[in-house]
Amino acid sequence: MADRVSQSQFPPSRVVGRGRGWYRGDCHVHSARSNGGELTPEQLAAGAREIGLDFIAITEHNTSDTHGVWGPLAGDDLLVILGQEVTTRTGHWLALGVDPGQVVDWRYGIRDDVNDRHLDQVRQAGGLCVAAHPHAPYPSGVFMYPFHGFDVVEVWNGLWSSDLPWNADNGAALAEWGRSLAADIHGGRWRPAMGNSDTHLDGQIGIPQTVVLAEELSTDAVLAGIRAGRSWIAESTAIELSLTASAGDRSAGIGERLRTCGEPAVVRVDVRGVPSGTVSFHTDRGKVHRESLPSGGSGAVEWRTSAAESAFVRVEVRQPGGHMAALTNPVILT
Incomplete structure (x- = not known):
């Protein structure tokens, strides 16, 4: 079914009056439009506000058809970044800051040798490409692409934890990222780490969250801060x-x-x-x-x-x- 988006209802890309500062957000959030999701956009927005997040990125699986419902749900206290989780056959990645209504193709695997082309499409739109949950415990979720093609690595993903927002899969992702950090810094191009909830159910949003130093509360500024590594990851807003x-x-x-x-x-x-x-x-x-x-x-x-x-x-x-x-x-x- 073709994606249907109301062009007049896209969220604004900037929150007026919010200058340089540390902003908390969750860049991996799903509504009921994604497989396994149970929440409405209204519930997601309410949950983000309840715990004090400044921004979220909506990342439905392989579709943009909820981009157009977020305009009325954003406001002077919540920035909504448009995105997509690209669920390829050999790993998932987040396209953050895509154009309204933009859909990135997901129907490929590492042997097709087309991933770089799709990454470039996101970057041409000013977006950010994030290697998602590299050690997720299911076949297509295990990340088989090299990190060097991506801007950021999601080393902490909250979805697959049970009682605690940290598990062995996150530990493996952190270790893999950490081992490459010295060589990448020496080479002059290192990939920052980020953490997101991968929210599908009630009570998951913001566990964990990325705290980023941005020049303002806008899509461009938040993504620039994440791209530059001016960020850290928190289990919750209490930290x-x-x-x-x-x-x-x-x-x-x-x-x-x-x-x-x-x-x-x-x-x-x-x-x-x-x-x-x-x-x-x-x-x-x-x-x-x-x-x-x-x-x-x-x-x-x-x-x-x-x-x-x-x-x-x-x-x-x-x-x-x-x-x-x-x-x-x-x-x-x-």
Whole structure:
């Protein structure tokens, strides 16, 4: 059946009056129009507002026919990014920021050698291409394409977890992304990590979510922040985090480069919402430092290194039980 879209009901691509800041969102959301989905767009919008998200991306399976219902549901408190989950035979990927009504072909696999052409179509529209749930536990969900063709990797997907929003499949995706990070940074083109809920059912939205530094609350600015790696992933809106590295009078944050000029670098992470959790620092040498957080729920941890010792530093925060609470993209040291 051909996609039917009401041209007058597309959501605006910018929320007026929302300037530079950290914005929370979920870029992998399905309504009942997708297989396995049970929620209406109205329920999804209400759920996003209830937990305090600033943006969501609607990513129905292989269709754009709900793009046209989101105009009245967006507003001055919620940006709706148009997208699609492209469910190919050998892996799924997210096309974020596509044109209204745009549909990306999904009827192929890795042996057809056409994936790059479809990625280019999304980028020509100003969109972002995300490798989705690389280790999803079903045949077509296992991601067989190389990451280097994509802009971002979804290392944390909430759908296939049962009691907790973190499982072994996410751990495998994080490890795979982490192993490639050092080589990619050295080569000058690294792919940031992101996390999304893959919402299909009530109560899933925003678990986890991506927190992004954007110049404004608009599709272009949010995607630019994600593309640049100026983002981190949170289990929920209850968790807050900041990560900075400084050397002398210079400092840099997540997704940025710090010119150390040969001076020692002090890396500091501030965390709220993870009482008695643990913070670990990761570089191109693997996990290099670990400390516990206080029972009160808020704490700061500092660690010292240098550009000679560490090409980058990223942070993971885990709950007392060991499952992930937050993780960051790297600060790069030069």
